[in-house]
Every structure is written in C-alpha cells, then in structure tokens.
Amino acid sequence: MVVDPGPAGDLDPGSSRRYNPGMRFRHHLFVCENRRDPSDPRGCCAARGGEQVRAALKAELKRRGLDGTARANSAGCLDACADGPVVVVYPEGVWYARVRPEDVPEIVESHLLGGKPVDRLLR
C-alpha cells in the first residue's frame, strides 16, 4: 500500500497538503493529558489544564457538527511539557502551545473549518 491521495484527493483549505480521502479523520487532534507527580519540576499538561482543553474541544467539535470528521484524542506526554497544555493536529502536524479552553472555538473556526491555523497559539 502506498499512501497516495490520488487525483480525487481534495486540497485542505489553506494548505498545500493534500487530504487523503482514505484517512479516517480529516483532523485528528491529540491533546496532552499527561499527569506527573506534583513534586516533578517539569510539571505536566494535566496540571496545566489539558483535560479541560480536550473537554472543550470535544464539545466544540460536536457543536459545529465536526465530530464525525475530527477527533479530540487524549495523548500521553508529547514531550513539550514547558509549553503545556499542548495540542498537535494531524495530518498537518501543527503544534499549539499553552492552549486554554477559551481558545478552542478559534482553533475550530479558523483552522479546522477555515484551513488557517491560529498563529498566536503556534508552538
């Protein structure tokens, strides 16, 4: 099998990266919810609000009717602890840092629906 979007692959809006129609989700978002012991100097995304960010994402995807084509997944450590909570969106490979629940509607509106990642949150 070769990962080839083929001639029917449409273009992700705002991106030169082709959307592979065989892909299960058009946008697969991974939110770090890693939890470390409170004494750990690195901190963790769970303590910085990762779980609340994912809950907000799930709710917003549903509200915008995107819950069939996008998934807000829980992830373990994404190795970006100091910038947490972090979110990475595939297949684009766009990383967001210090995301708050109140940033979620803009990510969904601008990036997922409009094809334009939210510059101010880029890692």
Added chain:
Amino acid sequence: MVVDPGPAGDLDPGSSRRYNPGMRFRHHLFVCENRRDPSDPRGCCAARGGEQVRAALKAELKRRGLDGTARANSAGCLDACADGPVVVVYPEGVWYARVRPEDVPEIVESHLLGGKPVDRLLR
C-alpha cells in the same frame, strides 16, 4: 501560517505525501493504551497488549537510531477497540490493527525506514 512543505520538502519514500521539514517528528506513532474496566464488553487496547506494543516500539526506534525523528506516543481511546491494539502513524494517517510486539521490527523496517506500510497489519 500555511502548512506548506515548500520546494525543500523531500518526498517520503514510497509515498506521494510530502514531508514537511518544519514538522517536529517525521513519524509520530500513537499507540492506544486505553484501559477499561474488565467487565466492559468492548474490551480495551491495554488489555490486548497496547502497553507492550508501545514499549517494543520505543525500544526498536532507539535501536535503529530513529528516536530523534520518530516518537512512539501513548494515546487514549482511538475508537477502534475491536481491532486493538491499534497504532496510527502520522502524518501518513496509516492505521494498524491487532499489532503484537513481534510485529514492531517489520513496521519500523518497512514503513518508517522503507516507506512501505505493512499491508498485512493495515486496519
């Protein structure tokens, strides 16, 4: 910001999908390690060996010198419980089902190094 691999973006071997050099990992593998109560009829990837698969992947990436460019991440439920343990590889969006630790060297050799996903494990 537009996700554009640009003219310097090299081609993933065996794939028409361009590798975005700005991407943090060339391959970001998510292994479901979701754990449900043993009474849950859906079962879970943790009970089916997801944790062992991720451990094998981490070790193999290190052994092959890929631990800087590929990451074996833990993931929560990937919504493919019956096919667990499942692994999804981004940015390609390739899904593997019923992966066993002994499948890992082939995934690394064929897919990550050779650009050819392992057909017999495709979901």
